[in-house]
Amino acid sequence: MPSSKAMAINTEYHNIDFQNDAAARSDERFPQYSSVDRMSKKRKMQEIAWNTALLVIPMLILTMVLLAFVFGYQIKPEDEPFENLKGNSSIGTDDDAYYVDLNSTFLIFLASWMSSLAPMLAGFAITLAAYPIAGRVYEDTIQANHDRLLTPYQLNLTLKLVNGSTWSGLWSLILYRVGWGKRVKGQGAALMSFLRVTVVVVVLSTLVFGADTWLHVVTKTVGLVQLSAMPRNEALYSLSLLDPNCTITNNTISQLAENNLICTMDPFTTRLEQGTAAFQTLNNQSNAISVFNDGPDSTIAYLGWSSRERNDTHDFTATTFGMHTTCRPISQACGLGRTSNNTFAFDCSDGTFAGNVTIAATLPQGYFIDFNASQLSQGGVKNPFDYAVASLFQTSANPVTDIANDPDIVTYPGDFLAVILTCRVTLLDIEYDLVEGNVTRLTSTPSNTSVANVFEPALENTAFGWSSISNALQIASVVAEDAQDLANQFATAYSKVALSIGAGSMVRTPATAAQERSTILVAKVPKAPLFLLVVINLALVVMGFVLAFMAARTSQEAHEVQSRFTIAGIVANMFEGEKAGRPADAVERLFGEYWEGSKTSRVGVDRSSKGGYVFRILDKELDSIAYHSRD
Known part of the structure; x- marks a missing residue:
C-alpha cells in the first residue's frame, strides 16, 4: 500500500462504564448537538403516516370495493314477485352464498390483488414496529440490560427482518436456532419483538392467500333465473x-x-x-x-x-x-x-x-x-x-x-x-x-x-x-x-x-298471477371464504393502525435510533467515521456523499492482513490513492 500519503483511520471504541456513568449516555455529554439537526417530529409523523397509508389504504380500499361489488350487484330473494311461484331455480336457493350479477372472473381478479399485496406490505408493518422496538433498544443500552441486547449476528438477523427480507429473515432465524445449537445466545428483546411482528404479518398474509385461494375455487359462474311480473293481458x-x-x-x-x-x-x-x-x-x-x-x-x-x-x-x-x-x-x-x-x-x-x-x-x-x-x-x-x-x-x-x-x-x-x-x-x-x-x-x-x-x-x-x-x-x-x-x-x-x-x-x-323467467349468468360467491378474506384484511388494517399508534407515541430518540436500524444506518456507521455519529434530520445526511458529491470516499473489498477479506475505504487525492482499512 502507499505509505507517503496514507491517512490511518482509527476507529474509536469507548468502553463506557454503564453502571456508573449515566450522564455519559445522555445528551449532556454533547450539549452542542442536543437540538441541532435532529429528526423533527413533523418528519417522524410524515414517515409514520406514509408507512401506515401504504399498509392500510390498499387493503382497506380493495376490501371495500369487493364488498361494494358483492352487495351492490347482489340479487336478493325478495326480488321474487310471487312467493307461491318460487321454484327450484329461483333466487336464494342457497342461503350460504351470494348471487352477484357480475362475472365471477372479475370478482376473483379483484380478490387476487389482496393476496398479491399482503406479502408486499409486510415491510411497512415491520417499519412501523421498528419505532417502539428501537426505543426499547436505546433504553436497554442506557440501562445496561446486557442480556436484552443483540449479539452481532442477531443484529444481522434483525436487519434482514427490518429491511424487507421477511421470508428470508425468518428462514435465517430458523437456521440460526436449529443449526447453531448450543452456540446460540439468548435472543435479544429487539430480535424477538421483530420476530413476533413478522410472524403475525406472515400468518395474516398467508391466511389472505389461503382465503383468496378458497374463494377462487368455490366462486363459480352459474345460471340463475331472474323473475319479473307479467302484465295480465300477456298471461x-x-x-x-x-x-x-x-x-x-x-x-x-x-x-x-x-x-x-x-x-x-x-x-x-x-x-x-x-x-x-x-x-x-x-x-x-x-x-x-x-x-x-x-x-x-x-x-x-x-x-x-x-x-x-x-x-x-x-x-x-x-x-x-x-x-x-x-x-x-x-x-x-x-x-x-x-x-x-x-x-x-x-x-x-x-x-x-x-x-x-x-x-x-x-x-x-x-x-x-x-x-x-x-x-x-x-x-x-x-x-x-x-x-x-x-x-x-x-x-x-x-x-x-x-x-x-x-x-x-x-x-x-x-x-x-x-x-x-x-x-x-x-x-x-x-x-x-x-x-x-x-x-x-x-x-x-x-x-x-x-x-x-x-x-x-x-x-x-x-x-x-x-x-x-x-x-x-x-x-x-x-x-x-x-x-x-x-x-x-x-x-x-x-x-x-x-x-x-x-x-x-x-x-x-288472465292468470291470477304470472311471472317470466329469464336465465342470467351470475357469480355465486359463498359467504364463508368471502367473509374470512374480509376479516383477515381488516385484521391487517387494524394491525397497521395499532402499530402506527405505538410508533407515534415514541420519543424523538426512538426515531433517531430507528433510522440507524437500517442498512443505511449500519453502512454509515462503518464507513463515514465521525459524520455517522452526528445528529441528522434524515439518514441520508449521515453520508459524506450527500455533502461532498464526487469527492467522497469509495468502498472496496480486499484481502486482510489476517488472510480473509475486508471492506476498505479508498480516498482519492490528486493522482494518488491511499488505502484505509478497518483491520
Missing part, C-alpha cells in the same frame, strides 16, 4: 266459461232452449257446438286446450292451456275447471248374466238402468241423480252427478291377470267378459300453480250446477267419446287386477272424455 292462462252463452243460465237443455242460447250443445238439434275443438282436445291434437292430470292428486283431471302454445319461461297461477270421478263395479247388484252366446242381460234398480249388452252393440250407459243408477236425469243434473255403463269384451286366450275370478266380472269361459260400473262425477273449480313446467299446487272446490250442466247434457245426448270410453274399458279389462282396479282405471279415462266435450265452451282469461 292468458286461465280458462272461463263462454260469456254470455254459458254464464246466464243453469245450462240445462230446457233453460238453454228457453233463452235461445248455445253453450256446449244446441238444445234444439242436440248437435255438439265446437265439436272440432272437443275432438282435438280428446285426441291431444289441440293447440289451445288440453286435459291434464299432473297435479298432486292424479285422480283430478283439469282443462289447461295447451303446452304447444304455452311459453316455457312463464310461471303462473291460473283458474280453470276440473273433474274428479270415482267408479265402482255393480255387476252383481244389477244381476248381470249371460243369456246367449254373445248377449248378457242386466237390470239395475227396477228397470231404471236395464237391458242387454252385446259385443257389437253400443255400450248401454246412463246419467243418474244417485250413485245406485236408480233415477235417470231429466236433461240436467246437479253437481255431483252419476253415470253408469255396461260393457262386454272378447277375452284374450291368455289373459294377463286373474280378473275373471272377481265376482263382479261375469264371463263365458274362453269367449266373453262383462261388467257394469257406476261412477260419481264431480265438477271442480280449480286453481293451480305451474312453475317451471310442473304443477306445484292445485286446490279444488265443487263447482255450481251451471258448470256441471255445461258438460253432462252434451255427454248424455251425443255420441261424443263413446269409442274412447269403450277402448278405455277394453284396455282396463286386459291389465286390471280385479273389478275395482278396472273401475279406477276407467274413472281416469272418463274424466278426460267428459272434460274434452266442454273445450269449445271455454275462453282464455
Whole structure:
C-alpha cells in the first residue's frame, strides 16, 4: 500500500462504564448537538403516516370495493314477485352464498390483488414496529440490560427482518436456532419483538392467500333465473266459461232452449257446438286446450292451456275447471248374466238402468241423480252427478291377470267378459300453480250446477267419446287386477272424455298471477371464504393502525435510533467515521456523499492482513490513492 500519503483511520471504541456513568449516555455529554439537526417530529409523523397509508389504504380500499361489488350487484330473494311461484331455480336457493350479477372472473381478479399485496406490505408493518422496538433498544443500552441486547449476528438477523427480507429473515432465524445449537445466545428483546411482528404479518398474509385461494375455487359462474311480473293481458292462462252463452243460465237443455242460447250443445238439434275443438282436445291434437292430470292428486283431471302454445319461461297461477270421478263395479247388484252366446242381460234398480249388452252393440250407459243408477236425469243434473255403463269384451286366450275370478266380472269361459260400473262425477273449480313446467299446487272446490250442466247434457245426448270410453274399458279389462282396479282405471279415462266435450265452451282469461323467467349468468360467491378474506384484511388494517399508534407515541430518540436500524444506518456507521455519529434530520445526511458529491470516499473489498477479506475505504487525492482499512 502507499505509505507517503496514507491517512490511518482509527476507529474509536469507548468502553463506557454503564453502571456508573449515566450522564455519559445522555445528551449532556454533547450539549452542542442536543437540538441541532435532529429528526423533527413533523418528519417522524410524515414517515409514520406514509408507512401506515401504504399498509392500510390498499387493503382497506380493495376490501371495500369487493364488498361494494358483492352487495351492490347482489340479487336478493325478495326480488321474487310471487312467493307461491318460487321454484327450484329461483333466487336464494342457497342461503350460504351470494348471487352477484357480475362475472365471477372479475370478482376473483379483484380478490387476487389482496393476496398479491399482503406479502408486499409486510415491510411497512415491520417499519412501523421498528419505532417502539428501537426505543426499547436505546433504553436497554442506557440501562445496561446486557442480556436484552443483540449479539452481532442477531443484529444481522434483525436487519434482514427490518429491511424487507421477511421470508428470508425468518428462514435465517430458523437456521440460526436449529443449526447453531448450543452456540446460540439468548435472543435479544429487539430480535424477538421483530420476530413476533413478522410472524403475525406472515400468518395474516398467508391466511389472505389461503382465503383468496378458497374463494377462487368455490366462486363459480352459474345460471340463475331472474323473475319479473307479467302484465295480465300477456298471461292468458286461465280458462272461463263462454260469456254470455254459458254464464246466464243453469245450462240445462230446457233453460238453454228457453233463452235461445248455445253453450256446449244446441238444445234444439242436440248437435255438439265446437265439436272440432272437443275432438282435438280428446285426441291431444289441440293447440289451445288440453286435459291434464299432473297435479298432486292424479285422480283430478283439469282443462289447461295447451303446452304447444304455452311459453316455457312463464310461471303462473291460473283458474280453470276440473273433474274428479270415482267408479265402482255393480255387476252383481244389477244381476248381470249371460243369456246367449254373445248377449248378457242386466237390470239395475227396477228397470231404471236395464237391458242387454252385446259385443257389437253400443255400450248401454246412463246419467243418474244417485250413485245406485236408480233415477235417470231429466236433461240436467246437479253437481255431483252419476253415470253408469255396461260393457262386454272378447277375452284374450291368455289373459294377463286373474280378473275373471272377481265376482263382479261375469264371463263365458274362453269367449266373453262383462261388467257394469257406476261412477260419481264431480265438477271442480280449480286453481293451480305451474312453475317451471310442473304443477306445484292445485286446490279444488265443487263447482255450481251451471258448470256441471255445461258438460253432462252434451255427454248424455251425443255420441261424443263413446269409442274412447269403450277402448278405455277394453284396455282396463286386459291389465286390471280385479273389478275395482278396472273401475279406477276407467274413472281416469272418463274424466278426460267428459272434460274434452266442454273445450269449445271455454275462453282464455288472465292468470291470477304470472311471472317470466329469464336465465342470467351470475357469480355465486359463498359467504364463508368471502367473509374470512374480509376479516383477515381488516385484521391487517387494524394491525397497521395499532402499530402506527405505538410508533407515534415514541420519543424523538426512538426515531433517531430507528433510522440507524437500517442498512443505511449500519453502512454509515462503518464507513463515514465521525459524520455517522452526528445528529441528522434524515439518514441520508449521515453520508459524506450527500455533502461532498464526487469527492467522497469509495468502498472496496480486499484481502486482510489476517488472510480473509475486508471492506476498505479508498480516498482519492490528486493522482494518488491511499488505502484505509478497518483491520
